[in-house]
Amino acid sequence: MTTIHPGVCNSQEAVHRRLGDVSVKEARRAATSRPVWAGMFARVDSMTEQVQVTRQYERTDTLLTRAGVWGPGPEGVTPVDVLLTAVVSARPREILEIGCGTGQFARLVMETMPECDYLATDQSEAMVAATKRRGVATRLVDAMQLPFMAETFDGVVAAWVLYHVADLDRAIREARRVLRPGGQFAVATNGDRHLAELLREAGGEPLVTQFSSENAAAALRRRFRHVTQRDIETRATFPDHASAVAYLATFSEELAAGLPWFDGPREYAGFTSVLTAR
Numbered sequence: 032m033t034t035i036h037p038g039v040c041n042s043q044e045a046v047h048r049r050l051g052d053v054s055v056k057e058a059r060r061a062a063t064s065r066p067v068w069a070g071m072f073a074r075v076d077s078m079t080e081q082v083q084v085t086r087q088y089e090r091t092d093t094l095l096t097r098a099g100v101w102g103p104g105p106e107g108v109t110p111v112d113v114l115l116t117a118v119v120s121a122r123p124r125e126i127l128e129i130g131c132g133t134g135q136f137a138r139l140v141m142e143t144m145p146e147c148d149y150l151a152t153d154q155s156e157a158m159v160a161a162t163k164r165r166g167v168a169t170r171l172v173d174a175m176q177l178p179f180m181a182e183t184f185d186g187v188v189a190a191w192v193l194y195h196v197a198d199l200d201r202a203i204r205e206a207r208r209v210l211r212p213g214g215q216f217a218v219a220t221n222g223d224r225h226l227a228e229l230l231r232e233a234g235g236e237p238l239v240t241q242f243s244s245e246n247a248a249a250a251l252r253r254r255f256r257h258v259t260q261r262d263i264e265t266r267a268t269f270p271d272h273a274s275a276v277a278y279l280a281t282f283s284e285e286l287a288a289g290l291p292w293f294d295g296p297r298e299y300a301g302f303t304s305v306l307t308a309r
């Protein structure tokens with residue numbers, strides 16, 4: 032953990048919106064009087080439990096709070112930068128994105144490659160509506176059952192989605208099916224050490240998922256011949272304790288309540304990967 036200078040986080044506004052009228056004093060009280068159950072339940076809910084997944088993304092504020100804290104790590108790039116380069120350098124004409132969230136990545140690609148035909152999809156109605164508001168063509172689609180003919184797209188993108196799907200191999204097979212020969216599947220995900228220090232401090236455990244920096248390449252190789260992987264260290268910046276609590280609350284109220292009080296800003300390391308498969 033590193034102490035950083037205040038005022039570098041662009042998420043403060045989102046955090047205050049999320050916290051509503053919870054004062055710093057209240058957050059401090061909750062943090063210092065750590066409940067006895069915190070160690071038992073302070074863990075992130077199962078990533079593939081579909082009721083939890085649906086609930087987590089039925090509103091957009093959870094995702095916006097999370098996305099706002101991330102910035103470049105030691106290499107000076109974010110995983111989104113690396114994913115964008117991977118997608119754009121393949122020069123696709125038609126791209127399908129699955130699990131598009133609020134459409135931030137879709138917008139980036141469309142601004143970089145205005146000539147490209149981009150279709151963003153998600154299984155959450157709120158995410159689809161948010162993406163539409165950005166002027167992106169969007170449809171409500173489950174990654175496990177893509178309603179498209181075989182060999183329809185030159186590129187398929189799945190950013191931080193495949194750790195959520197109920198049947199990972201089926202979702203990868205679906206991506207493969209709708210890709211034209213030579214088309215590229217580009218994905219982003221987190222490693223097992225991602226934010227592990229913050230999770231541990233809050234009484235939780237590192238999050239080990241079905242599709243991580245450690246196991247994603249093997250999963251993709253079952254359906255694709257050529258797989259590349261780039262690991263990117265990134266940084267979560269919290270201007271104060273309340274903002275870290277707000278971030279943790281997007282996963283679990285128990286984790287949020289379990290974070291011991293700290294003074295001033297803090298920075299935590301994140302570990303992510305971008306993979307391409309053909």
Ligand SMILES: C[S@@+](CC[C@H](N)C(=O)[O-])C[C@H]1O[C@@H](n2cnc3c(N)ncnc32)[C@H](O)[C@@H]1O
Binds near residue numbers: 189191
């Ligand atoms: C962690 S968010 C990532 C969103 C976006 N790709 C980003 O990078 O900001 C996961 C997204 O995947 C969507 N999702 C989860 N399971 C899905 C499925 N089976 N089919 C389609 N979308 C799914 C969620 O609704 C949510 O918007």
